[in-house]
Amino acid sequence: MVIPIMDVPTMDIKATEINKAKTLLRHELKHQISLQDDLVLSQRLSKLFSYDKHGGDNGIYRVTSLYFDTPYDNALRQKLDGVNKREKFRLRYYGTDTSFIRLEKKYKINGLCGKQNVRITLPQVKQLLNGEYDFLLNSEHPLLMELYSKIKGQCLIPKTIVCYDRQAFLYTPGNVRITLDRNIRTGLYNTDFLNTDLFYMNALEKLTVLEIKYDEFLPDIVRIAVQISNRQAASCSKYALCRRYD
Numbered sequence: 001m002v003i004p005i006m007d008v009p010t011m012d013i014k015a016t017e018i019n020k021a022k023t024l025l026r027h028e029l030k031h032q033i034s035l036q037d038d039l040v041l042s043q044r045l046s047k048l049f050s051y052d053k054h055g056g057d058n059g060i061y062r063v064t065s066l067y068f069d070t071p072y073d074n075a076l077r078q079k080l081d082g083v084n085k086r087e088k089f090r091l092r093y094y095g096t097d098t099s100f101i102r103l104e105k106k107y108k109i110n111g112l113c114g115k116q117n118v119r120i121t122l123p124q125v126k127q128l129l130n131g132e133y134d135f136l137l138n139s140e141h142p143l144l145m146e147l148y149s150k151i152k153g154q155c156l157i158p159k160t161i162v163c164y165d166r167q168a169f170l171y172t173p174g175n176v177r178i179t180l181d182r183n184i185r186t187g188l189y190n191t192d193f194l195n196t197d198l199f200y201m202n203a204l205e206k207l208t209v210l211e212i213k214y215d216e217f218l219p220d221i222v223r224i225a226v227q228i229s230n231r232q233a234a235s236c237s238k239y240a241l242c243r244r245y246d
Contacts, residue, residue, distance in 0.1 A: 025112040026175075029212045032236050037228045038180055038208040045169045045178060048225055052168035052177075054094070060167045063181075066091040066193040067239050068147075069159040079237050084110045088239065089147055089156065091125060096196040101125050105143060113213070118143045122194075129158065129191050161187030162242045163200050164209075174214045176222050181209040186242035203242045 033041070051059030068089040069075045078086040087107040093100060104117040118141050127135060136148035150156045163185050169178040185200035192198045212218070212226060 024114040024116075025109065026114065027111075027212075027214050027218070028113040030236055031210045032204070032207045033210050033228060035206055035208060038182065038210075041210065041226065041228070042167060042180055044225055048221065049169040049171045049178065052170055055166070055168055058167065059169060060165060062095050062163065063166050064093055064161065064163045064193070064196075066158050066190060067160050067162060068150075068156045070154050070156060073159075073243070074154070076240060076243050079240055084108075089150065091120070091128070091158075091193065098122060098125075098194050098196065103143060103147065105146070116143050120144070125194065129193060158190040158193070160239065160242050160246065161190060161193055161198075161200075162203075162238050163187065163198075164238065171219065171222055174217050174219045174222070176212070176214045176219065178222065178226065179211045179213075181211065181238065184209065184238055184241060186245055188245075201245055203238075203245060204236075209236060209238060 046059075051057070052061075055061045067075070075086065075088040079088075085108070087105060090104050090106070092102050092104055099122060101120050101122065102117045103120045104115055106113065106115045108114075124135060127133070133148055133151050136144045136151070139145055139148075147156070164181045165183045167180045167182070170176070171178070183202070184204040186203045187193070187198050187200055210226065212222070214222070
């Protein structure tokens, strides 16, 4: 597997949009790898880089997200079609602690990725799950107000729960973050998003998703560390993988 350095594209998007988002946009590479390669990489990365402090001694923590999409699956279709400018909204919490939940908007502009987020309370999440959205309009936070406009204008609704175990590594130069996402699974009922004991269906068996995020450049030490000789890796989306089980 060869990890390239992606050039910063400027086609098909206004310069003003790039200037506005340039401090937020990052490169993001995703690949499916085998469990054997996962074992090799995790051992190698643990010797070279530090763990994410939120993951404990081994850098591992659980991530649970609830993704929104339109009735016609615009976010999913744009991902599968490789649309250059797209976005998706999700709710997310870590481990089994539902007292800290964030609303996130992840967007991609010609291959570069960005993310905005705001903390949202547990009662507010319950309102969203019950189809009660008026509190968003009364919020002073622009991301919450934007979600309200998209719910009303595009009919965004909760679609799919995505859950996985993540091991995260950090390398400060280049602001690099390397993650190994394992045991990717999905929930059958979106209203069970807050149920930390929910039974999940496996969405990607015997494979791990490797993600590499960085700013302007990918340091050589990282590029070399994530190489997997004589094997091919496939790009993937955890959201798209879990939508196969709708």
